[in-house]
Amino acid sequence: MKPIVFLGGGRITAAMLAGLQLARYNTPLLVHDRHASKLRQLRKLYGVATESSLSRAVEQAGMLLIAVRPGSVAELLAEMPLIQRPILAVSLAAGIPLAQLKRSLGAPVRWARAMPSPVCRTGNGLTALAFDRGFPVRERRLVNHLFSAFGSVLPIPETQFDAFTVTYSSSLGYHAVAALAAGAQKLGLDRKSAFAAAAHAIADGVLAWRGGGTSLQSLLHQAATPGGTAAAVMAAMDAEGYSDVIARGLRAGLARARANATKPRSPNQ
Numbered sequence: 001m002k003p004i005v006f007l008g009g010g011r012i013t014a015a016m017l018a019g020l021q022l023a024r025y026n027t028p029l030l031v032h033d034r035h036a037s038k039l040r041q042l043r044k045l046y047g048v049a050t051e052s053s054l055s056r057a058v059e060q061a062g063m064l065l066i067a068v069r070p071g072s073v074a075e076l077l078a079e080m081p082l083i084q085r086p087i088l089a090v091s092l093a094a095g096i097p098l099a100q101l102k103r104s105l106g107a108p109v110r111w112a113r114a115m116p117s118p119v120c121r122t123g124n125g126l127t128a129l130a131f132d133r134g135f136p137v138r139e140r141r142l143v144n145h146l147f148s149a150f151g152s153v154l155p156i157p158e159t160q161f162d163a164f165t166v167t168y169s170s171s172l173g174y175h176a177v178a179a180l181a182a183g184a185q186k187l188g189l190d191r192k193s194a195f196a197a198a199a200h201a202i203a204d205g206v207l208a209w210r211g212g213g214t215s216l217q218s219l220l221h222q223a224a225t226p227g228g229t230a231a232a233v234m235a236a237m238d239a240e241g242y243s244d245v246i247a248r249g250l251r252a253g254l255a256r257a258r259a260n261a262t263k264p265r266s267p268n269q
């Protein structure tokens with residue numbers, strides 16, 4: 001069986017390798033990166049095969065995963081050997097449309113986009129997938145199979161992909177916990193208890209919602225007694241423009257994703 005080849009051996013590749021190792025995923029995996037030290041580290045941590053030559057990595061591939069930063073994608077694709085056989089390529093790069101990817105390599109390459117998160121290392125991730133129109137239906141199963149090894153898979157139209165990308169970041173959850181805990185500390189709660197209360201408030205509620213069959217709207221209704229404290233907190237937050245702040249943050253993320261996808265990577269990115 002031809003290996004799945006990761007082009008780029010950075011953070012998301014390491015997280016995916018950890019998730020695949022946890023799932024005992026049995027398709028051979030191979031990583032190419034321009035840093036020998038990263039390849040050494042990935043071999044050591046995940047027992048994965050590595051290849052320092054891009055051409056040799058691509059020649060062996062059954063499926064390519066583009067796992068370099070968005071600003072490095074054009075350079076990587078320009079360095080690729082000529083591909084004359086049908087091959088599947090899945091880009092993890094934020095903000096780079098399928099149309100642009102398709103233009104860069106020849107017609108035998110079938111493209112899809114995937115957006116996993118580093119949480120996939122625990123086997124609890126979610127990955128959005130968008131397939132190009134020419135992507136063979138039978139081969140979609142191979143892509144689904146790969147990403148569902150470490151979590152759920154959500155197929156979405158490419159037109160929604162960037163909105164998904166900016167919304168689906170585990171760091172937004174960490175940010176919400178940090179903001180809630182900071183507010184609690186200002187009220188006098190000690191740091192440890194503030195983080196415990198904030199983490200449980202957010203995580204337990206979400207777990208209960210995802211695990212049960214109750215809508216978010218009715219959970220909000222049940223949990224916030226009219227005239228009670230939670231209702232007062234949420235009403236004050238809403239009056240201060242809570243949803244507008246979130247929408248503005250997401251718009252800033254979307255603009256950044258699009259800008260990063262069009263400019264070459266700077267050395268400190």
Ligand SMILES: NC(=O)c1ccc[n+]([C@@H]2O[C@H](COP(=O)([O-])OP(=O)(O)OC[C@H]3O[C@@H](n4cnc5c(N)ncnc54)[C@H](OP(=O)(O)O)[C@@H]3O)[C@@H](O)[C@H]2O)c1
Pocket residue numbers: 007008009010011012013032033034035038066067068069070072075076079092093094115116117118
């Ligand atoms: N990190 C995440 O949580 C996450 C989640 C979902 C999707 N993604 C997407 O996944 C992609 C990778 O992100 P990342 O955070 O894993 O990036 P990263 O940690 O910077 O890893 C990318 C690796 O690819 C190497 N590379 C770049 N150009 C190369 C080339 N031409 N030939 C060989 N190796 C090359 C980089 O080397 P240099 O450092 O020298 O450039 C680096 O070692 C991004 O497009 C991102 O949008 C990331």
